[in-house]
Amino acid sequence: xxxxxxxxxxxxxxxxxxxxxxxxxxxxxxxxxxxxxxxxxxxxxxxxxxxxxxxxxxxxxxxxxxxxxxxxxxxxxxxxxxxxxxxxxxxxxxxxxxxxxxxxxxxxxxxxxxxxxxxxxxxxxxxxxxxxxxxxxxxxxxxxxxxxxxxxxxxxxxxxxxxxxxxxxxxxxxxxxxxxxxxxxxxxxxxxxxxxxxxxxxxxxxxxxxxxxxxxxxxxxxxxxxxxxxxxxxxxxxxxxxxxxxxxxxxxxxxxxxxxxxxxxxxxxxxxxxxxxxxxxxxxxxxxxxxxxxxxxxxxxxxxxxxxxxxxxxxxxxxxxxxxxxxxxxxxxxxxxxxxxxxxxxxxxxxxxxxxxxxxxxx
Numbered sequence: 001x002x003x004x005x006x007x008x009x010x011x012x013x014x015x016x017x018x019x020x021x022x023x024x025x026x027x028x029x030x031x032x033x034x035x036x037x038x039x040x041x042x043x044x045x046x047x048x049x050x051x052x053x054x055x056x057x058x059x060x061x062x063x064x065x066x067x068x069x070x071x072x073x074x075x076x077x078x079x080x081x082x083x084x085x086x087x088x089x090x091x092x093x094x095x096x097x098x099x100x101x102x103x104x105x106x107x108x109x110x111x112x113x114x115x116x117x118x119x120x121x122x123x124x125x126x127x128x129x130x131x132x133x134x135x136x137x138x139x140x141x142x143x144x145x146x147x148x149x150x151x152x153x154x155x156x157x158x159x160x161x162x163x164x165x166x167x168x169x170x171x172x173x174x175x176x177x178x179x180x181x182x183x184x185x186x187x188x189x190x191x192x193x194x195x196x197x198x199x200x201x202x203x204x205x206x207x208x209x210x211x212x213x214x215x216x217x218x219x220x221x222x223x224x225x226x227x228x229x230x231x232x233x234x235x236x237x238x239x240x241x242x243x244x245x246x247x248x249x250x251x252x253x254x255x256x257x258x259x260x261x262x263x264x265x266x267x268x269x270x271x272x273x274x275x276x277x278x279x280x281x282x283x284x285x286x287x288x289x290x291x292x293x294x295x296x297x298x299x300x301x302x303x304x305x306x307x308x309x310x311x312x313x314x315x316x317x318x319x320x321x322x323x324x325x326x327x328x329x330x331x332x333x334x335x336x337x338x339x340x341x342x343x344x345x346x347x348x349x350x351x352x353x354x355x356x357x358x359x360x361x362x363x
Contacts, residue, residue: 045132056192058122058129062147063185065122067321069115070178074317076112078310082166082236084109088159116155123147126188137196143188150181166241168230175226179324186328195339202279203334207272211331214265218327221258222320228255233308252304259297266290269330281333289326296323 050058076082084098084105085091091098091110098106127144130137154177161170201208231248235241270286296319303312 041128041131044128045136048132049134050129050132052133052192055129055133056189058126059144059185059189059192062119062122062126062144063182063189063325065115065119066147066178066182066185067318067325069112069119070175070182070321071314071318072112072115073174073178074314076109077171077236078234078314079105079108080236080238081105081108082241083162083239085113085162088162113158116151116158120148120151123151130188130192137191139196140188140191143184143191146184147181147188150177150184154178154181166236168235168242168244171236172226172230175229176223179222179321182321182324183328186325187332190329190332191337194337197338197340199335199337201335203273203282204276207269207276207278208334210265210269210272211334214262214269215327215331217258217262217265218324221255221262222324224251224255224258225320227251234310234313256300256304259293259300263290263293263297266293282330285326285330285333289323289330292319292323292326295319 076084081104084102084107087093090096091102091106091113098110123144127141127148130140130144133140154174157170157174157177161167161174164170227244227246228248228251230244231246231251232243233248235243266286266289270283270290273283273286296316299312299316299319303309303316306312
């Protein structure tokens, strides 16, 4: 019997009626499942909003792994393990992984291949975090996908390097593509720490041109460094691997000259920034780059006069990555980007709670 003053309720309705949404985990309908299969990133983004620090950490992890894969790849070459797995994508014709008979070289080469999957996971996590951030930032997500495709392309190129017996030109291209990956990762990391508004220059055009000259000289320095490697004694394997038909000492001296040009441009930039009373950001990044270049140059000269010990060569490769990161940081510090007036938010995601339609359209 109902309470006086309240409408009578059929007990059968209370059994079959779906309870109202109370803010908990929503029911996943068949339409939701189909949409998740069509576009899993949008499905996750509709249900998860990461903290900005989480996004920054995810992107930083991808950058760190991009450097790690370069350093470990150098370790493969410096230990003579470049053909530890003589084929690709398998380690041998009959085994996906290294076998006991292949010894330490097989373990080192296969271990470096496994790190590629760790790099893919780090880049994938950065893409998911960037895609799920609110408001949605299309440019940030595209930078994540750019990293993904560079990793895929470099994995294929790494297989070609093995299949052609560590041809020095393919090895050089492999390193340069890794350098491009680091560049995109640095830009994405910087973009997580700023808004989507129009860039505002912090220095004059003459200073910007000087920095672009320094960037161009740095790119040339890295490229010539790969030629030094291709013509040098560390072929990457104990077998007879062909080298670039160049005078190694002459190329090394050219590399040193380019290094001094970059150092000179960096010092000139620091002097100009002090003279024009530039903001603290560009000054600090330039000063840090100058110190990194001095340390990198010291390692380079020591390894040259001590017949290229493997440890110093590996440290020089790591220094090359750090130098390249700071060159880009100097370039990116010349402007600021405030928050955009109208954030780029997809229409369906602007409505909460998300429904099946909010994950139907691909992003």
